Structure formats: structure tokens, C-alpha cells
Amino acid sequence: MDLKLLFKLKVSYSYFILLIVLLFSSTIISAQCAGNDNNLTVCNITDSSNKFIDLNSFLGSHTVGGIWKDNLFSQGLNISTGILDAQKIRKSGVYTYTYTVDNGLGCKDSSIITVTIGGYSGVPSPNISACSDDVSFNLFQAFNGNFLSPQSNGVWTDDDGTGALNNNLLDAKKAGLGTHSFTYTVPAIGSCPAQSSTVNVTVFRAPEPGTPSTLLLCSSDKATFSTNYDLNDLLSGEDTNGIWTEASSNELSDLSDSSVDIKNIYNTLGAGVYSFTYTVSSTNPICSEKKSNVRIIIEEQLDFTGASLVVNSDICENEISTAKYRVVLTQVNQLSQNIPNGSYLVKYEIAGLGLTLTNSVIANFNSGVLVFDVKDPTNINRIFFPEVGTYTLSIKDITSVTSLGACTNIIGDLSDILNVNPLPKINGAILNIVDVCKGSDAIVEISGNTNLTDGNYSIDYNLSGNNSATSQQLTFNVTNGMGSFSIPSALIPSIGNTTISIVKITNITTGCTNTSNLAKVFIVKTLPNVANLAVEIKDVCQGEPILVSLSGLGNLTDITINYDLSGSNTVLNQIITLAVTSGKTSFTIPSTSLNIGTTTIEITYLTDNTNGCGTTVANGKKSFTINILPSLPITNNFKFCKNDKKTIADLVPNGTQYQWFDSVSSTMVLNAGTLLVSRTYYVKEVNLTTGCESSRAAAIVEINETQAPVLNQGGESFCGLDNPTIQNLTDKTTTNGNLTWYDAAENGNLITSTDLLIDGFTYYGFDYSNDTSCYSDALAVTVSLSNCDETPDFFIPDGFSPNGDAINDTFKITGIEFIYPNYSLEIYNRYGNLMFKGNKNKPEWDGKNSDYKIGIDGFAPNGVYFYIINYNKGNKASKQGKLYLSR
The missing domain is CATH 2.60.40 (Immunoglobulin-like)
Structure with a gap:
């Protein structure tokens, strides 16, 4: 029975008894009213008896009238009768069927019949054929329809290894012509063995039409x-x-x-x-x-040569949201070919504002004319022209909608320009009006924050203030965002402030018009007073600036003058701006290109820069003379030795009229005692009468210097034990081959090459140049004789005899000062008293105790003494020993 049902009925014993009494009274019901669970195996599917398997008989004792359920949807059970047809089950496997009784009389129970369905692989047809062009021939077609169809859960195998099998589908073309075997196997299940069937398929060649x-x-x-x-x-x-x-x-x-x-x-x-x-x-x-x-x-190739394209029409900025555009393509020249009427795909491009839009439209040619316009929003919509700018619409291709693209149609240059023109806007512009002098036109410039394109414009304006006028109109030109026009002097006759107000502006080319509230105040000014002008000028030397002094300028502070030169020099219409202080000012006339002789300056026009007004000058003439310059001095180049210490006085020419300088532009005259160096010097001649000066002549001075000899690295170091000479010092010096040594840098004595070197002595080497006959500067070398290799031991005498016979009269350690230049020597008597203390500057003990005065007569007595040598170099330990003194 169903365990779940049993679980649900499990209650306490007393409660169970109560239920029996209340529900069933005296009736006793069996707990197995749905029968018992059971198993069934069906292997021989083709047996006709397997079409009518009564599952009711496998329940045993059960209550009839229950309901059957096909749990796994095998489709073989008649749920009304409980009869199972095993041949209707399309797959082998294990299936369960549940019988449930719920009669309302206390019987609520279920039983399950488990049925194992064995495999069945079907009966093949004897002759199966396929055509070689069938790439998905279903092998299930190869079974004999007169017999039960095979189950569907089997597996096909390619017995011949054609590689043309995909599940149950055969690629006959891949398998190739001939007969091929394929086996269908339904696997074993439970006690039922596997079942297999082999089909033979003959592939015949299909005709190939290519x-x-x-x-x-x-x-x-x-x-x-x-x-x-x-x-x-x-x-x-x-x-x-x-x-x-x-x-x-x-x-x-x-x-x-x-x-x-x-x-x-x-x-x-x-x-x-x-x-x-x-x-x-x-x-x-x-x-x-x-x-x-x-x-x-x-x-047919289409030729649009000679066709015209018109895009209608240019608009003003305020028409953008309402504009309607129309594109008309007209085949003007139809002599070579008439474009057939019909629908065409027109590809076009709109370029503008730095962007390119590509679009296409299907439009109809009718009698050589093709039109598309804003009526169709996909064609030439106003949104393609969203703002002010110049747009070029170009036809890139026109093809019939039925064309396959065999031809490249001849399009040519089919384009037109459409302008969305701005309204002229000048309210944010700058009006620049130079204050005008009385009697002159006022020049007005428009610039700054405008959108004015190049071209011609008209404006309407009014004047108010000290001068007034209404409804005035004029035209002007704008280039690169700037334009200018004139207010006629006849409209501004009065001195003082005047206001110009622009009320309307129109682009004459586009016809676009806009209102304006732009205004600007300007001044009509007075002219300068030059009745008391006076001119002063002095004579000059040729090439000197010419100073011109002006006076009588009254209250003027900043002026510009125009002047002419005549006489020995003719120069016209020169202009210069000057600051004026207390009615006076001055300026310089460049004279580098002026001729010698007398010249007259005439000031022709003067402008007051504080208000920009000017006037002609009647009293501005003055004459002056330009004097000739002395000739260029003649000089030479010079060569000296550095040691000669030559001065400016040694150069020619010389004399009171000649001045020498150390550069072409220097203003400082060199003193005659100035020491010469290698460089270019310059000399000029001064005319003592006119004060005029010549140009400067160059003299190249070469101070030859022989390169000083160079001591090699460590060349000052020797070992005194080797008895080095001057020649050894020369060998350690880089020289030109003419090296000599002296004992002083100046006025020293020549030292021969065989002289022994002295420790700590400074020698001076000089090179001599055969080419320049000059000596070099001195090379100073202080010699050290302590550069000796260290040896383990010295010869230390074990005694001496200071008896005055000149033989072994002193105790001395020969050569120690060269290896240990900082050594010290201490000698003690047998009582430990210090008798002598020496070093390289006091290397010998003569047997006297003069250092420390031990004894009466000052002579150390015969006997044994002790010494200590302190090497004072590196970590070398001191050495102790004894010696014997015998007189």
C-alpha cells in the first residue's frame, strides 16, 4: 500500500478505535483495497499477446472501479480498462502505472505495477535505394512497413565507415555510389537482451545540371x-x-x-x-x-551629362522652422539618351557645418525631370538644414530601382548650394568712432560680437546731441566681420558730443533684415594752434643723428609732425610722433643715408594727438650742415710674446688724433699703458676742429703663448734611494721637447739635467717655441723623495764609535727617511733614560747626550744602549733593539 497513506492514518491507538467506531460502525474494510504492487517484464515485443496485457490481473485482490495512471506517459496503457499494449510503446525502458481506489466508503489506496519493456529493432526492407543528391536520407525508411515499426531509442552505426551518418540521417552524396550497410541497435534492459537490425542502402547517381x-x-x-x-x-x-x-x-x-x-x-x-x-x-x-x-x-547605362540640379531656395534664419525645400533634377541635354520614366534610387549628400549627411530617396523621372521635396519627410526634410550655414547638396548616384548594378551610370557634377542666411545681428557689436575734427567726416567702424558675413549692407540711423539728423540711410561693406562707413561732415558741423543710433540693418545680398538698438557717442573736436612754432637745428658730422628742437607749441602735449628735407638731401613726407613739455619738444633725423652739405627741413603738417586733429604749418623751415668724416686710419696686425707685456703704446698709428678701443662699439678709449691681449683692437681718427670722427679700423693682435709643460700623474714623487736627477723629472713631464729647469720662476738659475733632486725643493720648468720664439709659463714642481717601495727590514747598525776619526762616528739608519718619511728614533741608556730623539731632519746620533744632558761631561759612556724605531706609517709596529757604543 502507499506508505504516505499509511503515514497519514497513523494516530494514537485510542483515537484509531474511536474513528473505527464513528466512521465504520460495524463494517470491517481491508487495508489492501487497491491490490498489491507488482512487476512485469516484456521482452518479445512482436508477440501478439503483448498487445493485450491486463494489468488488473497483476494487482491481486483489489477493489474494482479504481483509476489507472500512465506515470511516464508511455502511451501504451488504456487508462479506462487497464489493458497495456506493449507494441505502442516507442521506446524500451522501465515504466510505472498506478492504480488508485477512492470509493468514499473508507477505501483510499494505490498500487504500482512496474513494467520493463524490452528492445525491438524492427524488420528491414529487402531493397532500399537513395539518390546521390539526397543529403538527409532517413534510414527509418529502410524498414518493412508490413511489420511493427522499430522503437525510437536505438542507435545507428555506420558498418562500412562511410562517415556519412548523422544519427538516423544518411548523406548519400558523402557515402558515395554503391550499397552500404547500417545497423540499428536498441540496447539491452533488465533481462531483455539488445536487439539489432541491419539495413542495406544502394546509392544511385543523380543527374547533375551544374x-x-x-x-x-x-x-x-x-x-x-x-x-x-x-x-x-x-x-x-x-x-x-x-x-x-x-x-x-x-x-x-x-x-x-x-x-x-x-x-x-x-x-x-x-x-x-x-x-x-x-x-x-x-x-x-x-x-x-x-x-x-x-x-x-x-x-542600360544612364548618362546624366549636362543635367542641372537646383535646390530651392535660400532662406533667412527666421524661416528655418517653416522652410520648404524642393530639389529639381532636369535632363537638359537629351540628345544622347532619354532617361526612361520610372522610379529611381537617388543617392545624395548634404555637406555643411563640417558634417556630411548621406541619404537616398526613391523618386520618379517623368519626361526628363525628377523632383523630390519636403512633402515627403524622408526626402529633403528641413531638419537637414537646422541652422545658419552653407550647404552643398550633391547627387552621388542615380539608378533604377530594378537595376542589378551592371552599369556605372554617368553622373557628372550634379550639385547645388543652399544657403540658410543669418539675420544681421549687431546689438552686441562694438561701434568704434574716432573723434572727428571739425570739418571732417566721422568714420564709424562696426566689429566685435556680430554675425556679419562678408558683403554689402545698408543701415538706417539717427543723430542726436550737439548735432541732430533723422532717417539717414547708407550702405557699407563688411570684410572679415568688420565694416566701416562715414558720417558726412555736413551733418556734424558743431563741436561737442553727438550720438549715432542704428535702428535697422539689411544684408543687401541675402535681403535678410533685422532691427538694431546699437548706439555710440563721439566728439567733434577743435584744431591745434601752431602760429608761434619755431624750429632750431645744429650742424652735425656725416652719419650722426640730427637733433631738431621745436618751441612755441603752447598747451600741446602730444603731437605728430610731417616734414620734408630739401637742398643737399631730398626726403619727403616723413612722419614722427613727439611728446611736448612746456611748449617744447625735439626729435632726431637719421643721417646714415644723407649727403654732405647744407639741407633745409620744412615741417608741413602738425597733429594734436590728444584729439587727433591736425593742421598745415607755414613757419616750420630751418637749414643745417652735414660735415665730412676723417678717413679710415691705416693700421697693421701685430704679433707679440706674452712675456713681452706689450701695451697700446706699441700699436700704430698713434698720436693725439688717434683713439684705440677694445671693441668696434666700445666708447671707452684705451690708455696707452693698457696691456695687450690676443684680440682685435680698433682705432679711429678725430677731426679736432669739427669733432667729426672716422670709422674704426681693425688691428688683430696675436699674443703668442707657448703651452706650459704638464707634469705626469705622480711625476713629483721619487725614491731617494734611487738618487733621481733633473733628467728623471724631465722624463715625467709632457713637453714639446725644449724643456729647461730653473730654481726660481723669475731670474732663476739654470739647473743641469745631471743635478740630483732635493726632497721638498720646488723646480720651475719652461718650454720654448721655435715657431714663435716665446717661452711658456713656468711649471712649478715640488719634489718628494719618499715614494719608495717598503722592504721588510733595514740595515740597522749594532754599534758605532764616535771617536772623531770620521769612520762610523754616528749612529744612523741609512735610507729610512725615504720609505718612512715620518719615522722617529728614540735611544735610551740601560737605566731607561732618554738619550736622543731623532727623525728625518735629525737622523744621526753622535754619541752625545746633548738633548737631555745625562752625565757630567755630555758624552755618553761606552756600553750598551737601546733604541725604539716608530715607523708612523700604516699599521707597521714599532721596532726595538740594542746597539753598542765604543769610543
Whole structure:
């Protein structure tokens, strides 16, 4: 029984008894009213008895009238009768069927019958055929329909290894011609063994009509059209036993003909689509005949040469939101070809504002005219022209909507420009009006924050203030955002402030008009007073600036003058601006290009820069003289030795009229005692009468210096034990070969090459140049004789005899000062008293105790003494020893 049901009925014993009493009274019901669970295995599916398996009989004792359920949807159970038809189950496997009783009388129970359905692989047909062009032949077609169909959960295997099997689908083309075996196996389940069936499929060859292609031609190539074109060239992989048929060209003469005259087709029938069919019959009864259709398409090239394109129309900025545009393409010249009426795909491009928009439209040609406009929002919508600017609409291609693209149509340059013109805006502009002098026109400039494009404009303006006028109109030109116009002097006769107010501006070219509130105040000014002007000027030397002094300028503070020169020099219309203080000012006339002689200056015009007004001058003449300059001095180049210490006084020419300088522009005259160096000096002559000076002549002074000898690295170091000489010092010096040594830098004594070197002594080396006959500066070398290799031991005498016989009279350690230049020597008597303390400057003990006065007579007595040598170099330990003194 159903365990869940039992669980639900599980209650306490007393409660159970109470239920029995209340619900069933004296009636006793069996707990197994739905029968018992059971199992069934069906292996031989084809047995006719397996079509009528009564599952009720497998329940045992049960209450009838229950309900059957096919739990796994096997589709083999009649749930009304409980009869199972195993042959209707399409897959082998294990299936469960539940019988449930719920009669309302206390019986509520279920039982499950488990049925194992064995495999069945079907009965193959004896003769199965497929055509080689069948790439998905269903192998289940290979079973004999007179028998039970195989179950569907089996697996197909490719017995011949063709590689052409995909589940139950056979690619006959891949398998190849011939007979191939394939086995269908339904797997074993439970006690039922696996079942297999083998089918044999014979593949027959299908006829091959070939892969068709299309020949696409353009009428522009008609001269090269073939007159004997083989239609077989439009096929690939076809059988050769087929026949050609046609629809309308009348080019094929019989069933064996495959050639057509394309040029004749075009000349006779014109452009169009011409179809031809290739039919191949099958050589076996299994496969059907096959056909391939090829096409020859000839399209007409369209020529739009000479056509015109007009985009209507330019607008003003305030019309952007309401503008309507219309594009008209007209085939003006139709002599070469009439464009057929019909629908065309027009590809066009709109370029403007730095962007390019590409669009296309289908429009109709009608009698050589094609139109598209704003009526269709997808065509030439106003949103394509969203703001002020210049837009170029260009037609890029026009093709019939039915064209396959065989031809490249001749378009040419089909474009037009559409302008969305701005309203002239000047309210934020700058009006620049130079204050005008009385009697002159006032010049007005417009610039700054405007949108004015280059071109002509008209304005309406009014004047108010000290001068007034209304409804005045004029035109002016704008270039690069700037424009200017004049207010006639007749309208501004009065001195003082005047206001110009611009009320309207119109772009004459575009006709776009806008109002304005732009205004500006300007002044009509007075002219300068030059009645008391006086001119003063002095004579000058040739090439000197000419100072001109002006006076009598009254209250003027800042002026500009125009002047002319005449006489020995003629220069016209020179202009200069000057500051004026207390009625006076001055300026300089450049005289570098003026001639010698007398010249007259005449001031012709004077402008007061504080108000910009000017006037002619009647009393501005003055004459002056330009004096000649002395000739350029003649001088030479000079060579000296550095040691000669030559001065300016040694240069020629010389004299009171000549002055020497150390540069071409220097103003400081060099003193005669100035020491010369290698450089270029300059001399000039001064005319003592006129004060005029010549140009400067150059004299190159070369102070030759012989390169000083250079001591090699460590060249000052020697070992005194080697008895080095001056020649050894020379060998450690880089020189030109003429090196000599002295004991002083100046006025020293020559030292021969064989002289021994002295420790700590400074030697001075000089090189001599045979080319310049000059000595070098001195090379100073202080010699050290302590550069000796260290040796383990010295010869230390073990005694001496200071008896005055000049033989071994002192105790001395020979050569120690060269290896240990900082050594010290201490000698003690046997009582520990210090007798002598020496070093390299006091290296010898003469046996006296003069250092420390030990004893009475000052002589150390005969006997044994002790010494200590402190090397004072590196970490070398001191050495102790004894010596014997014997007189």
C-alpha cells in the first residue's frame, strides 16, 4: 500500500478505535483495497499477446472501479480498462502505472505495477535505394512497413565507415555510389537482451545540371558583346548530356545548340533579362531529371551629362522652422539618351557645418525631370538644414530601382548650394568712432560680437546731441566681420558730443533684415594752434643723428609732425610722433643715408594727438650742415710674446688724433699703458676742429703663448734611494721637447739635467717655441723623495764609535727617511733614560747626550744602549733593539 497513506492514518491507538467506531460502525474494510504492487517484464515485443496485457490481473485482490495512471506517459496503457499494449510503446525502458481506489466508503489506496519493456529493432526492407543528391536520407525508411515499426531509442552505426551518418540521417552524396550497410541497435534492459537490425542502402547517381550563374552586362560594353557565347560557361560541374531551352531570345536552333549571339540579342531586343534552362535526364529510375536556369542580364547605362540640379531656395534664419525645400533634377541635354520614366534610387549628400549627411530617396523621372521635396519627410526634410550655414547638396548616384548594378551610370557634377542666411545681428557689436575734427567726416567702424558675413549692407540711423539728423540711410561693406562707413561732415558741423543710433540693418545680398538698438557717442573736436612754432637745428658730422628742437607749441602735449628735407638731401613726407613739455619738444633725423652739405627741413603738417586733429604749418623751415668724416686710419696686425707685456703704446698709428678701443662699439678709449691681449683692437681718427670722427679700423693682435709643460700623474714623487736627477723629472713631464729647469720662476738659475733632486725643493720648468720664439709659463714642481717601495727590514747598525776619526762616528739608519718619511728614533741608556730623539731632519746620533744632558761631561759612556724605531706609517709596529757604543 502507499506508505504516505499509511503515514497519514497513523494516530494514537485510542483515537484509531474511536474513528473505527464513528466512521465504520460495524463494517470491517481491508487495508489492501487497491491490490498489491507488482512487476512485469516484456521482452518479445512482436508477440501478439503483448498487445493485450491486463494489468488488473497483476494487482491481486483489489477493489474494482479504481483509476489507472500512465506515470511516464508511455502511451501504451488504456487508462479506462487497464489493458497495456506493449507494441505502442516507442521506446524500451522501465515504466510505472498506478492504480488508485477512492470509493468514499473508507477505501483510499494505490498500487504500482512496474513494467520493463524490452528492445525491438524492427524488420528491414529487402531493397532500399537513395539518390546521390539526397543529403538527409532517413534510414527509418529502410524498414518493412508490413511489420511493427522499430522503437525510437536505438542507435545507428555506420558498418562500412562511410562517415556519412548523422544519427538516423544518411548523406548519400558523402557515402558515395554503391550499397552500404547500417545497423540499428536498441540496447539491452533488465533481462531483455539488445536487439539489432541491419539495413542495406544502394546509392544511385543523380543527374547533375551544374551550378548556374548569371552573366551581368552593361550596354556601355556592347562593342565587346560576344556573338557566339557558349551557355555552358554559365554552369559549373554539370553533366554533358543535357539540352538547352530558352524563353524568348530565339537564339537556339535545336536541342544540341548551346551558343547565343549576345550582341544580336541586345541589338534586336534591347536591354533586359534573358533566361535559358539546362535539363539533364537521369540514367536510373531512382533519380529524377534535374534543371539549372541561367540568365543573361543586359542593363542600360544612364548618362546624366549636362543635367542641372537646383535646390530651392535660400532662406533667412527666421524661416528655418517653416522652410520648404524642393530639389529639381532636369535632363537638359537629351540628345544622347532619354532617361526612361520610372522610379529611381537617388543617392545624395548634404555637406555643411563640417558634417556630411548621406541619404537616398526613391523618386520618379517623368519626361526628363525628377523632383523630390519636403512633402515627403524622408526626402529633403528641413531638419537637414537646422541652422545658419552653407550647404552643398550633391547627387552621388542615380539608378533604377530594378537595376542589378551592371552599369556605372554617368553622373557628372550634379550639385547645388543652399544657403540658410543669418539675420544681421549687431546689438552686441562694438561701434568704434574716432573723434572727428571739425570739418571732417566721422568714420564709424562696426566689429566685435556680430554675425556679419562678408558683403554689402545698408543701415538706417539717427543723430542726436550737439548735432541732430533723422532717417539717414547708407550702405557699407563688411570684410572679415568688420565694416566701416562715414558720417558726412555736413551733418556734424558743431563741436561737442553727438550720438549715432542704428535702428535697422539689411544684408543687401541675402535681403535678410533685422532691427538694431546699437548706439555710440563721439566728439567733434577743435584744431591745434601752431602760429608761434619755431624750429632750431645744429650742424652735425656725416652719419650722426640730427637733433631738431621745436618751441612755441603752447598747451600741446602730444603731437605728430610731417616734414620734408630739401637742398643737399631730398626726403619727403616723413612722419614722427613727439611728446611736448612746456611748449617744447625735439626729435632726431637719421643721417646714415644723407649727403654732405647744407639741407633745409620744412615741417608741413602738425597733429594734436590728444584729439587727433591736425593742421598745415607755414613757419616750420630751418637749414643745417652735414660735415665730412676723417678717413679710415691705416693700421697693421701685430704679433707679440706674452712675456713681452706689450701695451697700446706699441700699436700704430698713434698720436693725439688717434683713439684705440677694445671693441668696434666700445666708447671707452684705451690708455696707452693698457696691456695687450690676443684680440682685435680698433682705432679711429678725430677731426679736432669739427669733432667729426672716422670709422674704426681693425688691428688683430696675436699674443703668442707657448703651452706650459704638464707634469705626469705622480711625476713629483721619487725614491731617494734611487738618487733621481733633473733628467728623471724631465722624463715625467709632457713637453714639446725644449724643456729647461730653473730654481726660481723669475731670474732663476739654470739647473743641469745631471743635478740630483732635493726632497721638498720646488723646480720651475719652461718650454720654448721655435715657431714663435716665446717661452711658456713656468711649471712649478715640488719634489718628494719618499715614494719608495717598503722592504721588510733595514740595515740597522749594532754599534758605532764616535771617536772623531770620521769612520762610523754616528749612529744612523741609512735610507729610512725615504720609505718612512715620518719615522722617529728614540735611544735610551740601560737605566731607561732618554738619550736622543731623532727623525728625518735629525737622523744621526753622535754619541752625545746633548738633548737631555745625562752625565757630567755630555758624552755618553761606552756600553750598551737601546733604541725604539716608530715607523708612523700604516699599521707597521714599532721596532726595538740594542746597539753598542765604543769610543
